Amino acid sequence: MSTAAPGARAATTSASILDRRSGRGRGKRRASFWTWFWLVLAALYFLVPLFSTLLFSLDTGVHQHGLKWYGKTFSDPQFWQTLELSFKIALETVIIGLALMVPTVYWIHLRLPQLRPAMDIISILPFVVPPVALVVGLSGAFQVMPWLLSNWWLILPLVYVILALPFTYRSLDAGMRAIDVRTLTEAAQSCGAPAWKTLLFVILPNIRTAMLGGAFLTLAIVMGEYTISSLLLFNTFAVYVYYIGNTQAYQASALAIISFALTWGAMMALFVLSRGRGRAGGVGQGAPVGR
Amino acid sequence: MTDEVVSQQSNDDLMALETGAPVLTPEQVSRPRRSRRGRRGLLVWIPVIPFFAYTAFFMAVPVVVLIVKTFQAPGGGFTLDQVKALFSGQYRAAFVASIQVSVTSALIGTVFGLFVAYAAVHGRGPRWIQPVLTTFCGVASNFAGIPLAFAFVATLGSTGVVTLLLDHAGLDIYAHGFTLYSLIGLSLVYVYFQLPLMILVIAPSLEGLRKEWREAAENLGATQRQYWWHIGLPVLLPSLAGALVLLFGNAFSAYATPYALTGGGISLVPILIGSVLSGNVVITNPRLGDSLAFGMIVIVGITVLLYSLLQRRSAKWLR
Numbered sequence: 001m002s003t004a005a006p007g008a009r010a011a012t013t014s015a016s017i018l019d020r021r022s023g024r025g026r027g028k029r030r031a032s033f034w035t036w037f038w039l040v041l042a043a044l045y046f047l048v049p050l051f052s053t054l055l056f057s058l059d060t061g062v063h064q065h066g067l068k069w070y071g072k073t074f075s076d077p078q079f080w081q082t083l084e085l086s087f088k089i090a091l092e093t094v095i096i097g098l099a100l101m102v103p104t105v106y107w108i109h110l111r112l113p114q115l116r117p118a119m120d121i122i123s124i125l126p127f128v129v130p131p132v133a134l135v136v137g138l139s140g141a142f143q144v145m146p147w148l149l150s151n152w153w154l155i156l157p158l159v160y161v162i163l164a165l166p167f168t169y170r171s172l173d174a175g176m177r178a179i180d181v182r183t184l185t186e187a188a189q190s191c192g193a194p195a196w197k198t199l200l201f202v203i204l205p206n207i208r209t210a211m212l213g214g215a216f217l218t219l220a221i222v223m224g225e226y227t228i229s230s231l232l233l234f235n236t237f238a239v240y241v242y243y244i245g246n247t248q249a250y251q252a253s254a255l256a257i258i259s260f261a262l263t264w265g266a267m268m269a270l271f272v273l274s275r276g277r278g279r280a281g282g283v284g285q286g287a288p289v290g291r
Numbered sequence: 292m293t294d295e296v297v298s299q300q301s302n303d304d305l306m307a308l309e310t311g312a313p314v315l316t317p318e319q320v321s322r323p324r325r326s327r328r329g330r331r332g333l334l335v336w337i338p339v340i341p342f343f344a345y346t347a348f349f350m351a352v353p354v355v356v357l358i359v360k361t362f363q364a365p366g367g368g369f370t371l372d373q374v375k376a377l378f379s380g381q382y383r384a385a386f387v388a389s390i391q392v393s394v395t396s397a398l399i400g401t402v403f404g405l406f407v408a409y410a411a412v413h414g415r416g417p418r419w420i421q422p423v424l425t426t427f428c429g430v431a432s433n434f435a436g437i438p439l440a441f442a443f444v445a446t447l448g449s450t451g452v453v454t455l456l457l458d459h460a461g462l463d464i465y466a467h468g469f470t471l472y473s474l475i476g477l478s479l480v481y482v483y484f485q486l487p488l489m490i491l492v493i494a495p496s497l498e499g500l501r502k503e504w505r506e507a508a509e510n511l512g513a514t515q516r517q518y519w520w521h522i523g524l525p526v527l528l529p530s531l532a533g534a535l536v537l538l539f540g541n542a543f544s545a546y547a548t549p550y551a552l553t554g555g556g557i558s559l560v561p562i563l564i565g566s567v568l569s570g571n572v573v574i575t576n577p578r579l580g581d582s583l584a585f586g587m588i589v590i591v592g593i594t595v596l597l598y599s600l601l602q603r604r605s606a607k608w609l610r
Contacts, residue, residue: 135568
């Protein structure tokens, strides 16, 4: 038995290579049918709502089609104002998040690896506290601390940093894991670079992809975030989309298509970036936060 | 030398984590290190203080405030009244409805996602399928909230494209009692963000199902059913259960999608909390917002805990 095993294994391995080469033509046809069945079903489930929305957004009257709703949307100053606000908030979130996380993750990789398990736990915590519960806690805290007012403009990016924390952390962690932080730091130090120069000119260029990955994911999350911004009474893009949906169903479809295009753009940028340079980490792991 | 010390230490920590012992004991923190800079002891902790202060302030403080208010009587003493209130009347109903929608959409998402992911990973289809599916799932799992609700109104709403198509084909689904605004309709919408998440989460585990195992089973004369029953499913079970739990928590905390779909008219826990916060409804005790949120955190907390435990278990076989 044991003498025959290696030969048998070699045979099965070469068979599996053949299988892969000849594609789906060889072997069980049934597997091939079910493969297509599930893939087509999933494609239909994903695409039919998008297609219906597209049809809705092009519907300008009985048996009439056109880009009227898009034109109306693009000429609405509110559209641009809220989009700009959301984009500004997203950029602030990215900047605060990276400024907070990059030095922390760097230092943990360099000097405090014993903190890694703790960081793993902290980075799941934002999933444990649903956004709506976070708002309850924050508004309770505001009453305790009146100096932190809810109409303070920076509050939204500051809270979004928490929402984006799991993605930023995972992305940066993977990025730092892929490079040899210790050797790079020691090399920089032996050339006489102080710590901040090492971080800025040696480490940062090396984790550029990971940073951008985290940034685009944050961007996609913040641009669509409704729960916190509406409950804290900010007039962001998602709040605008909701408002239009209540008054204009067709225009809302155009806005839904535009939102999808924005998300698509951010994720494609992320995908292209991650392909360009190894694994960016956390790519595609975008568990929805905007729900 | 330093490397050795550090890796030794992180191994210790991993073991400590697995045995449930505290990750950082006081003497570990102040343990003198061999490297020259390590002797500065506590100074090495300074760079990570901003991060921990930030997460404490924006995550821990709100949660602590919320818990304190849940157990605080109006006069200031300790009370369980607000927790008890969660088990009665409309609050209980909201929890039941939330759990129903979450379980339904999580089950559909898990089963559907498993088959789709399996087809993509092991289905011997064209090679481009998997990267395309992964990218699309990344997009679709982020395409949630308000726009998603409108997309489904355009699809399965009373004048939606699919509704009208089915009507033309002779099937009036609204006459048969279907509405998008019911628990079933809502679950169907949730699957749109559940399915991609499931595919992203389960695909690595499916990739870990070795071809050799299947071939070995087949060589020994196992049928397809026997292979799945004795090998495939047992190996996948922790990941599957973990994914189910994750999807449950994911649906449970959804707010924007049900809110946009029903205009806040459906009684789910997050929606109820939202209306307490914005003062839309007259609720006998406005502090119930705190206890409702507390109830949510407890439920989602349990699911995430279960998820990470199952994740650790499944890592044993599938790496």
